Amino acid sequence: DQQVKQNSPSLSVQEGRISILNCDYTNSMFDYFLWYKKYPAEGPTFLISISSIKDKNEDGRFTVFLNKSAKHLSLHIVPSQPGDSAVYFCAASPIGNEKLTFGTGTRLTIIP
Amino acid sequence: EAGVAQSPRYKIIEKRQSVAFWCNPISGHATLYWYQQILGQGPKLLIQFQNNGVVDDSQLPKDRFSAERLKGVDSTLKIQPAKLEDSAVYLCASSLSPSLRTEAFFGQGTRLTVV
Numbered sequence: 001d002q003q004v005k006q007n008s009p010s011l012s013v014q015e016g017r018i019s020i021l022n023c024d025y026t027n028s029m030f031d032y033f034l035w036y037k038k039y040p041a042e043g044p045t046f047l048i049s050i051s052s053i054k055d056k057n058e059d060g061r062f063t064v065f066l067n068k069s070a071k072h073l074s075l076h077i078v079p080s081q082p083g084d085s086a087v088y089f090c091a092a093s094p095i096g097n098e099k100l101t102f103g104t105g106t107r108l109t110i111i112p
Numbered sequence: 113e114a115g116v117a118q119s120p121r122y123k124i125i126e127k128r129q130s131v132a133f134w135c136n137p138i139s140g141h142a143t144l145y146w147y148q149q150i151l152g153q154g155p156k157l158l159i160q161f162q163n164n165g166v167v168d169d170s171q172l173p174k175d176r177f178s179a180e181r182l183k184g185v186d187s188t189l190k191i192q193p194a195k196l197e198d199s200a201v202y203l204c205a206s207s208l209s210p211s212l213r214t215e216a217f218f219g220q221g222t223r224l225t226v227v
Binding site: 034036043089098099102 | 153154157218
């Protein structure tokens with residue numbers, strides 16, 4: 001049972017445009033959500049997080065939106081840069097626990 | 113600040129052999145995780161330690177996998193005997209404290225190939 005789903009395995013975006021990566025979850029106990037970025041042959045690195053008490057969190061070019069009623073979150077990157085090309089994983093953890101459940105990832109390619 | 117260190121980076125073994133992976137977390141991080149990432153999938157938690165105690169090992173195949181965290185610092189993950197389906201990247205991660213909801217920091221991983 002895939003509790004965190006990233007339905008788009010890949011996404012290509014022109015440099016300078018907005019990249020939108022989507023993530024859906026099924027477990028209503030999840031209350032903390034994170035995005036990780038992964039380059040080849042490296043471990044995932046933390047990008048941005050959001051608590052369920054918020055619906056938006058910004059950090060520079062990165063914004064995460066959370067729609068609790070739809071159990072959906074999205075990561076917006078604007079403007080997209082070539083260095084953003086990587087695999088992006090959505091992850092979630094439940095109330096009172098740090099155990100992360102990851103999605104399957106979306107490979108983002110920024111076209112110069 | 114030094115990151116999470118893992119070794120070896122790569123390992124190729126034959127099925128039914130045994131293998132061990134080592135992880136040194138970030139200094140001061142109480143929580144340590146081992147994840148298994150099969151090609152094309154997201155990381156799956158195998159085991160979570162809080163200091164040297166096990167918090168969650170519900171997804172650890174205990175008939176062949178074992179893990180320990182000595183003195184609440186370094187950790188080793190062992191597979192004995194290995195199967196073909198164990199081919200994956202094994203990621204170690206650490207975080208400061210479960211009560212702070214801080215992000216986990218990952219090592220580079222060990223890529224295991226079982227032939």
